Amino acid sequence: MINYKISEHLKKQLDNSKHNKYKEIQNFIYELLNPPKRMPYHLELQNFLGWIDSPEFMIKQIEGINDFVNKSKSYDQFIFIGMGASAILPELLLNEKWINKEKVNEGFYDNKQSFKPKFYFIDGTQDRNLKDVINNYNKTLIFFVSKSGKSIETKTIMQNLINIPDISNNFIAITDYGSDLYNFAKSNNFQEIFCNPPYIPGRFSAFTYTGLIPAAISGINIKKMLESVIEFKNS
Numbered sequence: 001m002i003n004y005k006i007s008e009h010l011k012k013q014l015d016n017s018k019h020n021k022y023k024e025i026q027n028f029i030y031e032l033l034n035p036p037k038r039m040p041y042h043l044e045l046q047n048f049l050g051w052i053d054s055p056e057f058m059i060k061q062i063e064g065i066n067d068f069v070n071k072s073k074s075y076d077q078f079i080f081i082g083m084g085a086s087a088i089l090p091e092l093l094l095n096e097k098w099i100n101k102e103k104v105n106e107g108f109y110d111n112k113q114s115f116k117p118k119f120y121f122i123d124g125t126q127d128r129n130l131k132d133v134i135n136n137y138n139k140t141l142i143f144f145v146s147k148s149g150k151s152i153e154t155k156t157i158m159q160n161l162i163n164i165p166d167i168s169n170n171f172i173a174i175t176d177y178g179s180d181l182y183n184f185a186k187s188n189n190f191q192e193i194f195c196n197p198p199y200i201p202g203r204f205s206a207f208t209y210t211g212l213i214p215a216a217i218s219g220i221n222i223k224k225m226l227e228s229v230i231e232f233k234n235s
Helices: 008-015 022-033 042-046 054-072 085-093 096-101 152-161 180-187 209-218 222-234
Strands: 077-082 118-123 140-145 171-176 192-196
Touching (some): 054 209, 077 152, 077 209, 171 209, 180 192, 192 209
């Protein structure tokens, strides 16, 4: 069973709204997260709700992420390739307007760090020649991000690059365990494979490796970020 309650902050907002429906919303959320097993959609719902507990899972992976980030400081460029949310979410977390608006610099972001990586986020639908982006193959890490690994656009780019000797050693996969991308990365000796927690749709993967790896590389203190999310959940 998933224990969940509406936070006090949200409850106060609902109390002050024209229509006081917080109890109705609370009951709806509870039923959504804990549907009776007799309901035919019980398992289907549970298979899409892994994002609720992803902050608690990911905070236990901080040490491994930081080790990877420290090793990555020998690179200058970081290219993230995915479809839709797999490409958009990492870019969103690094958006300067959001960082400044939410005052992330004051709590999470180290804007004084000497390491200044360059990021490129490529949605599979974009027509961009990677050779125009990559200045130095040896100084570039390429991340392929896909939950299932079945995205045709991402697979096409990956298969086109795999035979380039100078860059294929610098491939990273972010995916689900056992996916097509996971198996391809294993068989082609990718430098690293990060497996996200299961049951998390791509559009809800901001607080998984999908969003946290680029955030950590950029200088965001992901431990503080996750702690804040968990605190808000439990408030």
